[in-house]
Amino acid sequence: MTMTTFSWGTSCIGPAHLKNNLPNQDAWCIDHIQSVPCTVYIVADGLGSYANSHIGSAAVKDAVIQSIDAQHTLDPGGVLGNPELLCSRIQWFWNKLLNEQNIPIETAYTTCLLLVEFEKDLLFVQVGDGLLLGINLATHSPIFKTPNTDFFSNQTHCLEETFTPHNWHITSIRKPATFAVMLCTDGIADDLKSTDKTAYLLNLLAVSKTLTQEECAKMMLDELKNWPTPDHHDDKTIVFVGRWHDEEKR
Numbered sequence: 001m002t003m004t005t006f007s008w009g010t011s012c013i014g015p016a017h018l019k020n021n022l023p024n025q026d027a028w029c030i031d032h033i034q035s036v037p038c039t040v041y042i043v044a045d046g047l048g049s050y051a052n053s054h055i056g057s058a059a060v061k062d063a064v065i066q067s068i069d070a071q072h073t074l075d076p077g078g079v080l081g082n083p084e085l086l087c088s089r090i091q092w093f094w095n096k097l098l099n100e101q102n103i104p105i106e107t108a109y110t111t112c113l114l115l116v117e118f119e120k121d122l123l124f125v126q127v128g129d130g131l132l133l134g135i136n137l138a139t140h141s142p143i144f145k146t147p148n149t150d151f152f153s154n155q156t157h158c159l160e161e162t163f164t165p166h167n168w169h170i171t172s173i174r175k176p177a178t179f180a181v182m183l184c185t186d187g188i189a190d191d192l193k194s195t196d197k198t199a200y201l202l203n204l205l206a207v208s209k210t211l212t213q214e215e216c217a218k219m220m221l222d223e224l225k226n227w228p229t230p231d232h233h234d235d236k237t238i239v240f241v242g243r244w245h246d247e248e249k250r
Contacts, residue, residue, distance in 0.1 A: 002246045003177075005117075006208055007041065009239035010217040012224035014187060016233035026185050026237035027057040027110075033065060036072045036079070040064055041115040041239050043183040045130055046108070047158060048234075056098065056108030056159065063094035063159075064114060080121055083170045087125060090114075091163040109158040113183040115241065117175070126169045128158045131189035133197055137178035137205075137244060140198070144171050144181075146189075180205045180242040187234030191227070204240050216240070 013024040025046035032039045044060040046053025067089035071079050079086055090112070098108055111128025124144040126132050134143040147169055157167035182201050192200055208216055224236045 003243055004246050005241065005243045006213070007039075007239070007241040008208070008213040008216045008220075009041075009043075009237070010221045010224070011237035012221055012235065014233045014235040017235060023054040024235050025054045025057060026187075026235040027054075027060060028183075028237050028239050029061040029064075030239060030241075031061070031065060033068055033072075035069060036118070038068065038079070039117045040068065041117070041181070041183060041241055043113040043130060043185060043237050043239050045111045045128065045185040045187075045235070045237070047110060047156060050107050050109050052098075052103050052108040053110055055101065055103050056094075056110040059094055059097040059108070060090075060110060060112050060159070062097055063090050064112075066093045068116065079116065080118070080123060080172055083123060083125070083172060084165055084168070087127070087165070087168045087170065088163040090125075091159060094159050095161070105161050109160055111156065111158050111185075115181055115183060117241070120175055122173050122175050122179070122181075124169075124171045124173075127167055129156050129186045129189070131182070131184050131186075131192070131197065133201055134179060134181040135198060135201060136176040137180060137242075138176065140202075142198075143173055143176065143179060145197075176243075178244045180240070182238060182240050184238040185234070185236060187232070187236035188224075188238055190234075191229045191232070201240075205242050205244075208240060208242055209244070 009028045027044045029042040044057035046057035114125040116123040
C-alpha cells in the first residue's frame, strides 16, 4: 500500500503591520535535507516589539538546516541521538547568522516551531509560543501538543543570546503510518479554543485531500486575510503536513 505525504504553508501580514508599513515578522519553511535525509517544517514568529524580529525569524531556517547538517556529520548518534544538542546548535547558528549581518541579537528575538520528519521518526521542537499539534490518524490521539504552560506565561521564551534548555520542548517518536501536523503562530493559535484545535487540524486534513498544494495555500491565505476575530492585528502563519494512504486522496 503506497502513501502520500502532502505539505503546504502560507503567511499573512497583520493589519496593524500593514497599516504602519512594517514587515511581516513571521517566517516559514518546508525544505528537504538530502544528506540526512529528512524534511524540515518550520514556523518562526519574530517578537513584535523588537526592530529586527523579521530578520531574526527569517534566520531560523538557515540555523535549523545548518544545525541538522552539522550534527549529522559530526555526531555518531546523529540528530536523534541528542536532540538537546541540536537545539543548542540551532541557537548557536542563529546567533552566528545575525552577527554576520551585524544585527544585534537583542533586537531580533524570535520563536521557533520545528518538525523534522525522518524515514522512521518524527522530532518535534518548540521554543516560545504558537501551536505545534500532531495527531495519529489511525487513533486520532495526539502525538505532540504545545504544553499549556506557554499559553499562560507572561513572558514568551525565544531564541536569544544564550541557550536555556528548559525553555525548549523536545519530543521524538516513531513515525505513525498516517499522521497530520500543523505549526502556527499565536496569531492563529490564540483564536482557537482548546477544544477546537484538533478539529481545525482535521479540517485542514480533509481540505488537503481534495486540493493541490497551491490551492490549499491560496485557500488558507484568503482565510487569514479575512480572519473572523474582531480587531485582530497579528501576523498569521501556518504550515501543514499530512501522511495518508493514497486511496484517501480525492
